[in-house]
Amino acid sequence: MLLEAVVIEDDAAQRAIFTNALERAGYRVISFSEGKTALAHLIQQPPPHLIVLDLHLPGAGGQEIARTIRADARLDRTYLILATADDRLAETLYEITDWVLLKPISYTQLRDLAMRLKDSVRR
Amino acid sequence: MTTRKILAVMHHWLKPVLAALEKIVTPHLTPYTPEWYRGRLTMIAAGTVLLFYFFPELIGHLIVPMDPVSWLEAMLILSGAVVLVLGFLIARQGYVNLAVWLTLGGWTADLFLDLLVGEGMQLGATLQVWLMLGLMIAFLLLSLPEYLGFALLQTGLIWLTAWLRYGDVPGVRIDFEIYLIAVTLLGLGSWLRSWQERKREEVQKALQKQKEYLQKVIDGIQSPFYVVDARNYRIRLANQAAREMGLVEERTTCYALTHRRTEPCSGTEHPCPLQHVRLEREPYATEHIHFRPDGSTYYAEVRGYPLFDETGQVVEMIEYSLDVTERKLAEAEIRKLQRAVEHAASGVIITNAQGVIEYVNPMFEQMTGYSRQEIIGQTPRVLKSGKLSNEFYADLWRTIRQGQVWQGEMINRRKDGSLYWEFQTIAPVLSPEGTITHFIGIKLDISRQKELEQQLIEAKETAEAASAFKTRLLANVSHDMRTPLGAILGYAELLREDAYGEVNDMQRQALDVIAQSAQRLANLISGMLARAELESGRLRLQKRMFAPADLLKALITHRTLAGRKNLTFEEEIDASLPAKLYGDPYWLEQILTNLTDNAIKYTQQGGVWVRLKCVDERHWGIEVQDTGAGIPENRRAEIFQPFVQIEDSAGQRKRGVGLGLSIVRDLVERLGGKLELESTPGAGSTFRVILPIEEPPYAA
Numbered sequence: 001m002l003l004e005a006v007v008i009e010d011d012a013a014q015r016a017i018f019t020n021a022l023e024r025a026g027y028r029v030i031s032f033s034e035g036k037t038a039l040a041h042l043i044q045q046p047p048p049h050l051i052v053l054d055l056h057l058p059g060a061g062g063q064e065i066a067r068t069i070r071a072d073a074r075l076d077r078t079y080l081i082l083a084t085a086d087d088r089l090a091e092t093l094y095e096i097t098d099w100v101l102l103k104p105i106s107y108t109q110l111r112d113l114a115m116r117l118k119d120s121v122r123r
Numbered sequence: 124m125t126t127r128k129i130l131a132v133m134h135h136w137l138k139p140v141l142a143a144l145e146k147i148v149t150p151h152l153t154p155y156t157p158e159w160y161r162g163r164l165t166m167i168a169a170g171t172v173l174l175f176y177f178f179p180e181l182i183g184h185l186i187v188p189m190d191p192v193s194w195l196e197a198m199l200i201l202s203g204a205v206v207l208v209l210g211f212l213i214a215r216q217g218y219v220n221l222a223v224w225l226t227l228g229g230w231t232a233d234l235f236l237d238l239l240v241g242e243g244m245q246l247g248a249t250l251q252v253w254l255m256l257g258l259m260i261a262f263l264l265l266s267l268p269e270y271l272g273f274a275l276l277q278t279g280l281i282w283l284t285a286w287l288r289y290g291d292v293p294g295v296r297i298d299f300e301i302y303l304i305a306v307t308l309l310g311l312g313s314w315l316r317s318w319q320e321r322k323r324e325e326v327q328k329a330l331q332k333q334k335e336y337l338q339k340v341i342d343g344i345q346s347p348f349y350v351v352d353a354r355n356y357r358i359r360l361a362n363q364a365a366r367e368m369g370l371v372e373e374r375t376t377c378y379a380l381t382h383r384r385t386e387p388c389s390g391t392e393h394p395c396p397l398q399h400v401r402l403e404r405e406p407y408a409t410e411h412i413h414f415r416p417d418g419s420t421y422y423a424e425v426r427g428y429p430l431f432d433e434t435g436q437v438v439e440m441i442e443y444s445l446d447v448t449e450r451k452l453a454e455a456e457i458r459k460l461q462r463a464v465e466h467a468a469s470g471v472i473i474t475n476a477q478g479v480i481e482y483v484n485p486m487f488e489q490m491t492g493y494s495r496q497e498i499i500g501q502t503p504r505v506l507k508s509g510k511l512s513n514e515f516y517a518d519l520w521r522t523i524r525q526g527q528v529w530q531g532e533m534i535n536r537r538k539d540g541s542l543y544w545e546f547q548t549i550a551p552v553l554s555p556e557g558t559i560t561h562f563i564g565i566k567l568d569i570s571r572q573k574e575l576e577q578q579l580i581e582a583k584e585t586a587e588a589a590s591a592f593k594t595r596l597l598a599n600v601s602h603d604m605r606t607p608l609g610a611i612l613g614y615a616e617l618l619r620e621d622a623y624g625e626v627n628d629m630q631r632q633a634l635d636v637i638a639q640s641a642q643r644l645a646n647l648i649s650g651m652l653a654r655a656e657l658e659s660g661r662l663r664l665q666k667r668m669f670a671p672a673d674l675l676k677a678l679i680t681h682r683t684l685a686g687r688k689n690l691t692f693e694e695e696i697d698a699s700l701p702a703k704l705y706g707d708p709y710w711l712e713q714i715l716t717n718l719t720d721n722a723i724k725y726t727q728q729g730g731v732w733v734r735l736k737c738v739d740e741r742h743w744g745i746e747v748q749d750t751g752a753g754i755p756e757n758r759r760a761e762i763f764q765p766f767v768q769i770e771d772s773a774g775q776r777k778r779g780v781g782l783g784l785s786i787v788r789d790l791v792e793r794l795g796g797k798l799e800l801e802s803t804p805g806a807g808s809t810f811r812v813i814l815p816i817e818e819p820p821y822a823a
Contacts, residue, residue: 011606017613020622085605104608104645107616109683
């Protein structure tokens with residue numbers, strides 16, 4: 001059974017790349033273009049192995065979503081990877097997340113990271 | 124005419140004779156003194172008696188046939204003559220009184236012995252002449268009591284002789300009344316003379332006293348004061364101060380001492396007040412340099428006064444000199460200061476204690492537009508601009524009235540109404556008693572500085588605004604560029620990984636270039652952002668507690684990059700390093716990624732080791748070691764310059780943005796740390812960042 005990964009990214013091209021990288025790493029990927037639906041999905045469905053979250057989302061911002069996810073005890077064992085284009089923003093989020101990737105995010109980098117995380121469990 | 128000629132001839136012939144005589148007679152007495160005259164008179168008297176009494180007597184006795192009595196007489200005369208010669212010689216030796224007594228005594232004894240035992244001498248008219256001659260000599264050469272003694276003796280002897288030899292009284296044989304009258308008259312004369320002498324002595328004593336008094340008075344003058352002979356400039360009279368200077372009476376000439384000259388100062392080459400006094404016959408004063416006896420010099424104020432004789436000729440001159448060296452030096456000092464004040468680039472104003480202006484310098488006139496004539500007598504209130512509060516002036520006055528110096532900037536109004544800024548220092552001038560007598564103000568026109576300052580502030584604000592805008596713009600550009608870069612990078616890699624069908628080698632290489640370029644562009648953006656923040660001075664440190672291990676998470680890309688180059692890539696954390704540190708993790712991450720970027724970029728084989736180390740109790744470090752080309756000693760300084768890269772061994776430029784190391788160094792310094800480099804060309808380099816372990820300002 002494949003591990004599940006959730007991608008939340010409004011940019012279609014990025015979303016496609018992230019999805020591809022994670023699939024290549026051996027995940028089943030479910031992607032969202034905005035936060036609300038993604039959060040609804042996360043609440044209803046069993047927690048995924050990892051989440052890749054873009055910080056710059058329309059509507060509810062990425063930081064807001066990140067905090068909600070981290071506040072949810074069900075998602076305690078889910079890795080949260082943040083993607084951001086803002087240098088200064090990235091480092092303020094280490095506290096609430098596991099990895100912060102600064103855009104442009106290399107396809108191979110994400111793939112390698114995802115592969116490494118596959119074999120481990122958060123905490 | 125003829126008489127004068129005869130006298131001249133006589134003088135001519137007599138001169139050597141007189142000179143020779145001069146040597147013979149009374150060489151032991153001071154010439155022209157009363158004693159000297161007495162000595163000479165005594166010699167004349169003795170010579171006269173010898174010549175006119177003894178020689179005829181002696182010759183008379185020697186020529187006529189001798190009887191025993193005559194021999195006795197001859198012996199008497201001879202011994203009398205010897206006594207007189209003795210008197211003559213003694214007078215010559217200067218024992219005048221003894222000589223007189225020998226002469227008179229010897230002669231008188233001879234006369235009376237001759238009368239008593241001899242045959243030739245009779246108590247008669249001839250003897251009376253001789254006796255009166257003796258009285259005359261006694262009168263001339265002896266004092267009153269001596270004369271009286273001699274007269275009494277002679278009278279007594281006459282009486283005795285008359286009685287012993289003839290058995291009667293003198294009046295029978297000589298004109299005794301005449302003799303007695305002569306004795307009396309001569310006695311009166313002698314008394315008169317002695318009275319006169321006493322008087323003269325008294326006068327002389329008084330004169331001497333007066334002279335001593337005068338000397339005391341001039342000695343009281345502490346500066347050299349002396350009287351100079353107008354003919355030869357010899358010193359006639361000098362006070363104690365002058366004598367101490369070597370200006371001693373009769374011995375020295377003033378110019379020899381005070382000017383070390385051999386002739387009087389001419390008055391043209393050197394101002395000589397005496398020269399002026401002598402020629403112009405009026406008092407004169409000048410200042411010049413005098414020598415002291417030890418050769419040192421001093422500045423003297425010299426005054427000369429003429430002393431006239433009854434015909435109106437200048438016979439003597441008084442010179443009076445004051446040592447004014449100190450005053451001269453003080454004057455020179457004052458002149459110097461005055462000149463400095465007059466030519467100072469600052470305005471100088473002096474007011475009295477009430478604030479009334481007494482002096483302003485030319486610069487003040489230039490600054491304010493008021494001329495000296497206009498402003499003197501006014502108060503500085505005329506300069507008031509009305510732009511400063513009353514409290515400002517009250518504070519100023521309070522400060523300076525307390526005797527303190529006030530300093531500050533104020534805006535004033537020129538005569539033409541325009542405003543100007545000045546920096547003023549006001550200092551009170553205190554009297555020795557401590558009361559304020561004047562105020563001195565030094566003004567510097569700072570209008571231009573003020574203007575520049577304003578311009579500078581404006582320019583700085585503009586620059587800062589521009590810089591802030593640039594930083595903001597860069598931040599926005601950075602953000603907006605990263606998303607499309609992500610697409611470029613991601614798709615290039617996707618293609619390269621054959622996600623959309625197999626690509627050939629050529630295509631793969633092209634895709635590599637695209638991916639690398641996108642990555643480099645992203646690094647360039649980071650670098651530019653960092654530099655912009657550093658240079659705008661707006662690099663804000665956002666310090667907080669962070670886990671050093673989190674820093675290594677930023678190296679995820681590098682692991683991939685190193686893997687692609689088949690390089691070993693290892694991360695290590697010292698066990699002793701605290702789990703949490705205080706600092707700005709964003710910039711630490713920038714430093715770490717930059718150093719690691721470089722290490723991977725310049726290493727072709729071997730590996731890259733990233734270590735977080737605990738250096739000591741107060742320092743921790745980031746160490747990035749590689750097995751790259753290394754950096755030669757002579758290039759180490761320049762790799763920290765922006766936009767400089769090290770050529771590789773083949774002399775080819777490595778690609779890269781080159782912003783990296785200079786930013787790293789600046790960032791490290793900004794964080795209070797230092798960047799060290801250890802490198803062996805060919806073997807590799809180690810960059811070491813040493814940072815302080817900081818305590819958070821709040822309780823953790």
